[in-house]
Amino acid sequence: xxxxxxxxxxxxxxxxxxxAKKPGYASTPTFLLNGQKVNDWSALPQLVQAMIEPLVxxxxxxSTSQ
Numbered sequence: 546x547x548x549x550x551x552x553x554x555x556x557x558x559x560x561x562x563x564x565a566k567k568p569g570y571a572s573t574p575t576f577l578l579n580g581q582k583v584n585d586w587s588a589l590p591q592l593v594q595a596m597i598e599p600l601v602x603x604x605x606x607x608s609t610s611q
Contacts, residue, residue: 548554565575568582576583579596583589 565571570582574586576586576589578589578592583592
């Protein structure tokens with residue numbers, strides 16, 4: 546409550562809000578994945594998994610070659 550009433554972080558919050566408004570993000574939660582807005586945030590776990598899966602063989606190959 547002290548932080549809210551003192552306004553200590555107001556400039557940071559205002560800067561974050563201004564940054565979010567530039568591309569038109571007007572609601573919370575808003576999820577971005579690789580710079581792309583995720584419209585169906587219930588699909589977020591699957592989208593993250595799809596991004597990680599191609600990296601798993603690469604990770605295994607680099608860990609066994611060391």
